[in-house]
Amino acid sequence: MKTINIIYWVSTALLLLLMLSSAIPSIINGADSQAIMSKHLGYPLYFTPFLGVLKLLGVIAMLIPGFPRIKEWVYAGFTFDLVGALYSFIAVGDKPKDYALFVIFFALLIVSYIYFHKRLEAKASGAVK
Numbered sequence: 001m002k003t004i005n006i007i008y009w010v011s012t013a014l015l016l017l018l019m020l021s022s023a024i025p026s027i028i029n030g031a032d033s034q035a036i037m038s039k040h041l042g043y044p045l046y047f048t049p050f051l052g053v054l055k056l057l058g059v060i061a062m063l064i065p066g067f068p069r070i071k072e073w074v075y076a077g078f079t080f081d082l083v084g085a086l087y088s089f090i091a092v093g094d095k096p097k098d099y100a101l102f103v104i105f106f107a108l109l110i111v112s113y114i115y116f117h118k119r120l121e122a123k124a125s126g127a128v129k
């Protein structure tokens with residue numbers, strides 16, 4: 001169980017840092033965020049802070065103990081966010097090198113999700129008190 005916990009928390013912490021590093025600039029809606037979201041990708045200005053708040057709420061929900069069903073929804077939301085972002089960069093014609101980091105982002109999401117379920121299974125089987 002110790003290995004499962006370590007892998008879960010490392011992957012989840014990195015995933016949450018990624019989401020937080022995206023959420024805060026989006027909430028602030030500064031010039032850099034506006035340049036990427038509105039000018040480059042074509043999203044309306046009001047959409048950026050909305051996404052930022054949702055990501056921040058997802059990060060908070062992931063850190064609250066318990067509530068596995070809510071965490072499932074957070075994983076779904078993070079997946080939609082990453083898939084949507086990747087599609088947006090592809091749709092505007094960015095080069096693959098510009099969105100290559102998404103491989104790492106998806107890997108963190110997948111590993112965190114898999115080990116989230118391994119932890120739930122271990123708790124259900126009585127391996128953890």
